[in-house]
Amino acid sequence: MQKESQQSVWKRSRRARAALICGLAVFVVGQLALEAAMHTRWPELHDWDFGEKLKRLQAAMQEEPGQPLVLVLGSSRAALGVRPDLVPTPVTDGRQPPKVFNFAFPCFGPVRELVSLRRLLARGVRPDLVIIECWPPFMSRAVAPAEADSMDLVRAQWGDLQTLRKYSGVPKDLTRRWLESHCLPCYSDRKALLWNCFGGVPPALDLGLCRMDSSGGYDWDNRLLDNPAQDKRRAGYKEMFVPLLGTLTISEVANGALREMLSLCRDRCIPAALLYMPEESQLRRWYPSHVDTAINAYFTGLRQEFGVPLIEARDWIRDYRFSDFVHLLPDGAREFTSRLEREAIPGLLEESSASRRYAARR
DSSP states (O other): OHHHHHHHHHHHHHHHHHHHHHHHHHHHHHHHHHHHHHHHTOGGGTOHHHHHHHHHHHHHHHHSTTSOEEEEEOOHHHHHHOOGGGSOOOOOSSSOOOEEEEOOOTTOOHHHHHHHHHHHHHTTOOOSEEEEEOOGGGGBTTTGGGHHHHSOTTSOOGGGHHHHHHHOSSGGGHHHHHHHHHSOHHHHTHHHHHHHHHOSSOGGGTTSOEEEOTTSOEEEOGGGGSHHHHHHHHHHHHHHHHHHHHTOOBOHHHHHHHHHHHHHHHHTTOOEEEEEOOOOHHHHHTSOHHHHHHHHHHHHHHHHHHOOOEEEOTTSSOGGGBSSSSOBOHHHHHHHHHHIIIIIHHHHHHHHHHHHHHHHHO
Protein backbone atom coordinates (compact mmCIF):
# COMPACT_ATOMS: atom_id res chain seq x y z
CA MET A 1 0.00 0.00 0.00
CA GLN A 2 2.80 2.37 0.93
CA LYS A 3 4.63 1.50 -2.32
CA GLU A 4 1.52 2.25 -4.40
CA SER A 5 1.09 5.55 -2.56
CA GLN A 6 4.68 6.53 -3.29
CA GLN A 7 4.22 5.64 -6.97
CA SER A 8 1.03 7.73 -7.11
CA VAL A 9 2.84 10.71 -5.58
CA TRP A 10 5.72 10.25 -7.98
CA LYS A 11 3.35 10.14 -10.99
CA ARG A 12 1.54 13.28 -9.84
CA SER A 13 4.87 15.00 -9.29
CA ARG A 14 6.06 13.99 -12.74
CA ARG A 15 2.84 15.26 -14.33
CA ALA A 16 3.18 18.54 -12.45
CA ARG A 17 6.76 18.98 -13.63
CA ALA A 18 5.75 18.15 -17.19
CA ALA A 19 2.89 20.67 -17.03
CA LEU A 20 5.22 23.30 -15.61
CA ILE A 21 7.86 22.68 -18.29
CA CYS A 22 5.19 22.69 -20.99
CA GLY A 23 3.74 25.94 -19.62
CA LEU A 24 7.18 27.57 -19.52
CA ALA A 25 7.88 26.40 -23.07
CA VAL A 26 4.56 27.80 -24.31
CA PHE A 27 5.30 31.09 -22.50
CA VAL A 28 8.80 31.36 -24.00
CA VAL A 29 7.55 30.53 -27.51
CA GLY A 30 4.73 33.04 -27.05
CA GLN A 31 7.18 35.76 -26.04
CA LEU A 32 9.43 34.99 -29.02
CA ALA A 33 6.43 35.06 -31.37
CA LEU A 34 5.22 38.34 -29.86
CA GLU A 35 8.69 39.87 -30.19
CA ALA A 36 8.92 38.75 -33.84
CA ALA A 37 5.45 40.13 -34.61
CA MET A 38 6.38 43.48 -33.06
CA HIS A 39 9.39 43.79 -35.34
CA THR A 40 7.56 42.82 -38.52
CA ARG A 41 3.81 43.45 -38.45
CA TRP A 42 3.25 45.76 -35.48
CA PRO A 43 6.25 48.07 -35.03
CA GLU A 44 4.07 50.49 -33.07
CA LEU A 45 4.01 48.02 -30.17
CA HIS A 46 7.75 48.56 -29.61
CA ASP A 47 8.06 52.16 -30.72
CA TRP A 48 4.62 53.74 -30.73
CA ASP A 49 5.68 57.07 -32.25
CA PHE A 50 7.59 55.48 -35.12
CA GLY A 51 4.93 52.87 -35.85
CA GLU A 52 2.09 55.38 -35.75
CA LYS A 53 3.90 57.81 -38.05
CA LEU A 54 4.80 54.97 -40.40
CA LYS A 55 1.16 53.90 -40.68
CA ARG A 56 0.06 57.47 -41.42
CA LEU A 57 2.86 57.93 -43.95
CA GLN A 58 1.97 54.69 -45.76
CA ALA A 59 -1.69 55.68 -45.82
CA ALA A 60 -0.81 59.08 -47.30
CA MET A 61 1.38 57.46 -49.96
CA GLN A 62 -1.41 55.06 -50.94
CA GLU A 63 -3.96 57.87 -51.23
CA GLU A 64 -1.77 59.85 -53.68
CA PRO A 65 0.73 57.36 -55.14
CA GLY A 66 2.25 59.83 -57.59
CA GLN A 67 2.57 62.71 -55.14
CA PRO A 68 6.17 63.84 -54.48
CA LEU A 69 7.13 62.95 -50.92
CA VAL A 70 9.14 65.35 -48.75
CA LEU A 71 10.30 63.75 -45.51
CA VAL A 72 11.39 65.92 -42.55
CA LEU A 73 13.72 64.38 -39.95
CA GLY A 74 14.59 66.17 -36.73
CA SER A 75 13.99 66.88 -33.05
CA SER A 76 11.02 68.31 -31.12
CA ARG A 77 11.74 71.68 -32.73
CA ALA A 78 10.85 70.27 -36.15
CA ALA A 79 8.18 67.96 -34.71
CA LEU A 80 6.28 70.97 -33.32
CA GLY A 81 7.32 73.44 -36.02
CA VAL A 82 6.59 71.59 -39.27
CA ARG A 83 2.79 71.28 -39.39
CA PRO A 84 1.53 70.65 -42.94
CA ASP A 85 -1.99 70.00 -41.62
CA LEU A 86 -2.24 73.66 -40.57
CA VAL A 87 -1.44 74.95 -44.07
CA PRO A 88 -3.82 74.84 -47.08
CA THR A 89 -2.65 72.69 -49.97
CA PRO A 90 -0.38 74.89 -52.11
CA VAL A 91 -1.60 75.85 -55.58
CA THR A 92 0.71 74.59 -58.34
CA ASP A 93 0.77 75.09 -62.10
CA GLY A 94 -1.01 71.83 -62.93
CA ARG A 95 1.54 69.66 -61.15
CA GLN A 96 0.73 67.51 -58.17
CA PRO A 97 1.70 69.34 -54.96
CA PRO A 98 4.25 67.60 -52.74
CA LYS A 99 3.28 65.69 -49.63
CA VAL A 100 5.31 67.03 -46.71
CA PHE A 101 5.45 64.49 -43.89
CA ASN A 102 6.93 65.17 -40.48
CA PHE A 103 9.08 62.27 -39.21
CA ALA A 104 10.73 64.24 -36.40
CA PHE A 105 10.69 63.14 -32.75
CA PRO A 106 11.39 64.79 -29.40
CA CYS A 107 15.02 64.57 -28.21
CA PHE A 108 16.28 63.25 -31.57
CA GLY A 109 19.72 64.23 -32.82
CA PRO A 110 21.73 62.96 -35.82
CA VAL A 111 22.16 59.41 -34.48
CA ARG A 112 18.45 58.74 -34.01
CA GLU A 113 17.62 60.57 -37.22
CA LEU A 114 19.96 58.13 -38.95
CA VAL A 115 18.19 55.19 -37.27
CA SER A 116 14.81 56.49 -38.50
CA LEU A 117 16.09 56.99 -42.04
CA ARG A 118 17.52 53.47 -42.21
CA ARG A 119 14.27 52.00 -40.88
CA LEU A 120 12.21 53.86 -43.47
CA LEU A 121 14.45 52.87 -46.37
CA ALA A 122 14.34 49.24 -45.20
CA ARG A 123 10.53 49.40 -45.32
CA GLY A 124 10.52 50.63 -48.90
CA VAL A 125 9.87 54.34 -48.29
CA ARG A 126 11.53 56.30 -51.09
CA PRO A 127 11.18 60.06 -50.55
CA ASP A 128 11.76 62.59 -53.31
CA LEU A 129 13.46 64.89 -50.81
CA VAL A 130 14.80 64.43 -47.27
CA ILE A 131 15.07 67.54 -45.10
CA ILE A 132 17.38 66.96 -42.13
CA GLU A 133 17.14 69.33 -39.20
CA CYS A 134 20.60 70.18 -37.86
CA TRP A 135 20.62 72.00 -34.56
CA PRO A 136 24.14 72.75 -33.23
CA PRO A 137 23.29 72.37 -29.48
CA PHE A 138 22.15 68.77 -30.12
CA MET A 139 25.34 68.22 -32.13
CA SER A 140 27.69 69.58 -29.47
CA ARG A 141 30.32 67.59 -27.61
CA ALA A 142 28.34 68.15 -24.41
CA VAL A 143 25.20 66.42 -25.76
CA ALA A 144 25.74 64.28 -28.87
CA PRO A 145 28.09 61.57 -27.48
CA ALA A 146 25.36 60.37 -25.10
CA GLU A 147 22.59 60.16 -27.73
CA ALA A 148 23.00 56.51 -28.72
CA ASP A 149 23.36 55.32 -25.10
CA SER A 150 20.38 57.33 -23.85
CA MET A 151 17.98 55.71 -26.32
CA ASP A 152 15.34 53.51 -24.69
CA LEU A 153 16.37 50.08 -26.01
CA VAL A 154 12.81 48.79 -25.67
CA ARG A 155 12.09 51.01 -28.70
CA ALA A 156 15.15 49.82 -30.62
CA GLN A 157 14.89 47.08 -33.24
CA TRP A 158 17.54 44.46 -33.84
CA GLY A 159 18.54 46.16 -37.08
CA ASP A 160 19.19 49.42 -35.20
CA LEU A 161 22.01 47.93 -33.14
CA GLN A 162 24.65 48.17 -35.85
CA THR A 163 24.06 51.92 -36.12
CA LEU A 164 23.79 52.47 -32.37
CA ARG A 165 26.92 50.41 -31.70
CA LYS A 166 28.91 52.60 -34.08
CA TYR A 167 28.09 55.75 -32.09
CA SER A 168 27.79 54.29 -28.59
CA GLY A 169 30.27 55.03 -25.82
CA VAL A 170 29.86 51.45 -24.50
CA PRO A 171 29.24 49.35 -27.64
CA LYS A 172 30.20 46.04 -25.99
CA ASP A 173 27.26 46.23 -23.58
CA LEU A 174 24.70 47.27 -26.19
CA THR A 175 23.65 43.80 -27.37
CA ARG A 176 23.34 42.49 -23.81
CA ARG A 177 21.24 45.47 -22.75
CA TRP A 178 19.05 45.12 -25.83
CA LEU A 179 18.40 41.42 -25.12
CA GLU A 180 17.55 42.21 -21.52
CA SER A 181 15.11 44.89 -22.67
CA HIS A 182 13.37 42.57 -25.14
CA CYS A 183 13.32 39.23 -23.30
CA LEU A 184 9.87 39.86 -21.78
CA PRO A 185 7.79 41.97 -24.21
CA CYS A 186 4.53 41.26 -22.35
CA TYR A 187 6.00 43.41 -19.54
CA SER A 188 8.31 45.88 -21.29
CA ASP A 189 5.63 46.76 -23.89
CA ARG A 190 2.62 46.38 -21.60
CA LYS A 191 1.42 49.97 -22.12
CA ALA A 192 1.36 49.60 -25.90
CA LEU A 193 -0.31 46.18 -25.67
CA LEU A 194 -3.02 47.47 -23.33
CA TRP A 195 -3.57 50.53 -25.53
CA ASN A 196 -3.95 48.44 -28.71
CA CYS A 197 -6.27 45.96 -27.00
CA PHE A 198 -8.39 48.27 -24.86
CA GLY A 199 -7.71 51.83 -26.06
CA GLY A 200 -7.09 54.76 -23.71
CA VAL A 201 -4.06 57.06 -23.63
CA PRO A 202 -1.39 56.24 -26.27
CA PRO A 203 1.75 54.96 -24.51
CA ALA A 204 4.09 57.61 -25.89
CA LEU A 205 1.78 60.48 -24.99
CA ASP A 206 0.84 59.53 -21.43
CA LEU A 207 3.06 62.26 -19.96
CA GLY A 208 0.81 64.97 -21.33
CA LEU A 209 3.31 66.16 -23.94
CA CYS A 210 1.80 66.44 -27.42
CA ARG A 211 -0.76 65.04 -29.83
CA MET A 212 0.12 63.77 -33.31
CA ASP A 213 -1.68 65.02 -36.43
CA SER A 214 -2.23 63.19 -39.72
CA SER A 215 1.00 64.52 -41.26
CA GLY A 216 3.15 63.38 -38.35
CA GLY A 217 3.49 66.78 -36.65
CA TYR A 218 2.86 67.29 -32.95
CA ASP A 219 0.45 69.68 -31.31
CA TRP A 220 0.93 71.24 -27.90
CA ASP A 221 -0.92 70.01 -24.86
CA ASN A 222 -2.70 73.10 -23.53
CA ARG A 223 -1.34 72.45 -20.04
CA LEU A 224 2.16 73.19 -21.34
CA LEU A 225 1.07 76.54 -22.77
CA ASP A 226 0.07 78.02 -19.40
CA ASN A 227 2.24 80.97 -18.37
CA PRO A 228 3.77 79.20 -15.33
CA ALA A 229 4.72 76.18 -17.45
CA GLN A 230 6.27 78.38 -20.14
CA ASP A 231 8.14 80.49 -17.60
CA LYS A 232 9.56 77.33 -16.01
CA ARG A 233 10.74 76.00 -19.38
CA ARG A 234 12.30 79.31 -20.34
CA ALA A 235 14.20 79.53 -17.06
CA GLY A 236 15.47 75.97 -17.45
CA TYR A 237 16.50 76.51 -21.06
CA LYS A 238 18.35 79.73 -20.22
CA GLU A 239 20.27 77.98 -17.46
CA MET A 240 21.19 75.19 -19.87
CA PHE A 241 21.85 77.08 -23.11
CA VAL A 242 23.97 80.01 -21.97
CA PRO A 243 26.97 77.88 -20.86
CA LEU A 244 26.36 75.28 -23.59
CA LEU A 245 26.44 77.78 -26.45
CA GLY A 246 29.43 79.59 -25.00
CA THR A 247 31.68 76.57 -25.52
CA LEU A 248 29.86 74.79 -28.35
CA THR A 249 31.89 72.62 -30.70
CA ILE A 250 30.50 69.97 -33.07
CA SER A 251 30.94 66.43 -31.76
CA GLU A 252 32.59 63.73 -33.87
CA VAL A 253 29.60 61.50 -33.06
CA ALA A 254 27.10 63.99 -34.48
CA ASN A 255 29.36 64.79 -37.41
CA GLY A 256 29.77 61.11 -38.25
CA ALA A 257 26.04 60.36 -38.04
CA LEU A 258 25.10 63.39 -40.15
CA ARG A 259 27.69 62.55 -42.80
CA GLU A 260 26.45 58.96 -42.86
CA MET A 261 22.91 60.21 -43.49
CA LEU A 262 24.05 62.43 -46.33
CA SER A 263 26.17 59.63 -47.80
CA LEU A 264 23.22 57.23 -47.55
CA CYS A 265 20.97 59.68 -49.40
CA ARG A 266 23.65 60.25 -52.05
CA ASP A 267 24.17 56.50 -52.55
CA ARG A 268 20.41 55.97 -52.94
CA CYS A 269 20.10 59.01 -55.25
CA ILE A 270 17.74 60.70 -52.78
CA PRO A 271 18.06 64.51 -52.72
CA ALA A 272 18.72 65.94 -49.26
CA ALA A 273 18.73 69.37 -47.64
CA LEU A 274 19.81 70.66 -44.25
CA LEU A 275 17.43 72.71 -42.09
CA TYR A 276 18.33 75.21 -39.37
CA MET A 277 15.02 75.75 -37.55
CA PRO A 278 13.90 79.17 -36.23
CA GLU A 279 15.19 80.45 -32.89
CA GLU A 280 14.15 83.36 -30.73
CA SER A 281 16.32 86.46 -31.15
CA GLN A 282 17.47 86.25 -27.53
CA LEU A 283 18.78 82.72 -28.04
CA ARG A 284 20.58 83.78 -31.21
CA ARG A 285 22.38 86.44 -29.20
CA TRP A 286 23.70 83.81 -26.79
CA TYR A 287 25.90 82.36 -29.54
CA PRO A 288 29.39 83.95 -29.25
CA SER A 289 30.67 85.31 -32.54
CA HIS A 290 33.42 82.70 -32.79
CA VAL A 291 30.85 79.90 -32.29
CA ASP A 292 28.61 81.36 -35.00
CA THR A 293 31.61 81.56 -37.33
CA ALA A 294 32.57 77.94 -36.63
CA ILE A 295 28.99 76.72 -37.19
CA ASN A 296 28.73 78.58 -40.49
CA ALA A 297 32.06 77.13 -41.61
CA TYR A 298 30.91 73.65 -40.66
CA PHE A 299 27.69 73.90 -42.67
CA THR A 300 29.58 75.43 -45.60
CA GLY A 301 31.91 72.43 -45.60
CA LEU A 302 28.98 69.99 -45.64
CA ARG A 303 27.30 71.88 -48.47
CA GLN A 304 30.44 71.82 -50.57
CA GLU A 305 31.29 68.18 -49.85
CA PHE A 306 27.82 66.70 -50.42
CA GLY A 307 26.25 69.33 -52.66
CA VAL A 308 23.29 69.86 -50.33
CA PRO A 309 21.55 73.18 -49.69
CA LEU A 310 20.99 74.70 -46.24
CA ILE A 311 17.59 76.17 -45.37
CA GLU A 312 18.73 78.91 -42.98
CA ALA A 313 15.49 79.73 -41.14
CA ARG A 314 16.84 80.98 -37.81
CA ASP A 315 15.21 84.40 -38.14
CA TRP A 316 12.07 83.48 -40.09
CA ILE A 317 9.65 83.74 -37.15
CA ARG A 318 9.05 86.61 -34.72
CA ASP A 319 9.63 86.04 -31.02
CA TYR A 320 6.00 86.16 -29.84
CA ARG A 321 5.25 83.00 -31.84
CA PHE A 322 7.57 80.86 -29.73
CA SER A 323 6.46 78.99 -26.63
CA ASP A 324 10.01 79.17 -25.36
CA PHE A 325 13.34 79.99 -26.98
CA VAL A 326 13.24 77.10 -29.45
CA HIS A 327 9.73 75.62 -29.87
CA LEU A 328 7.11 77.26 -32.08
CA LEU A 329 3.51 77.82 -31.07
CA PRO A 330 0.82 76.61 -33.54
CA ASP A 331 0.61 80.05 -35.21
CA GLY A 332 4.39 80.09 -35.57
CA ALA A 333 4.35 76.55 -36.94
CA ARG A 334 1.70 77.54 -39.50
CA GLU A 335 3.73 80.55 -40.63
CA PHE A 336 6.98 78.59 -40.79
CA THR A 337 5.47 75.60 -42.65
CA SER A 338 3.74 77.90 -45.13
CA ARG A 339 6.99 79.70 -45.90
CA LEU A 340 8.90 76.41 -46.11
CA GLU A 341 6.40 74.97 -48.59
CA ARG A 342 6.21 78.21 -50.58
CA GLU A 343 9.83 79.37 -50.72
CA ALA A 344 12.13 76.40 -50.14
CA ILE A 345 10.59 73.07 -51.09
CA PRO A 346 9.47 73.82 -54.71
CA GLY A 347 12.95 74.96 -55.69
CA LEU A 348 14.58 71.96 -53.99
CA LEU A 349 12.25 69.53 -55.75
CA GLU A 350 12.87 71.25 -59.09
CA GLU A 351 16.62 71.02 -58.57
CA SER A 352 16.36 67.34 -57.65
CA SER A 353 14.22 66.61 -60.72
CA ALA A 354 16.72 68.39 -62.95
CA SER A 355 19.60 66.45 -61.38
CA ARG A 356 17.79 63.15 -61.97
CA ARG A 357 17.03 64.02 -65.58
CA TYR A 358 20.68 64.94 -66.14
CA ALA A 359 21.84 61.69 -64.50
CA ALA A 360 19.41 59.68 -66.64
CA ARG A 361 20.74 61.26 -69.85
CA ARG A 362 24.28 60.37 -68.86
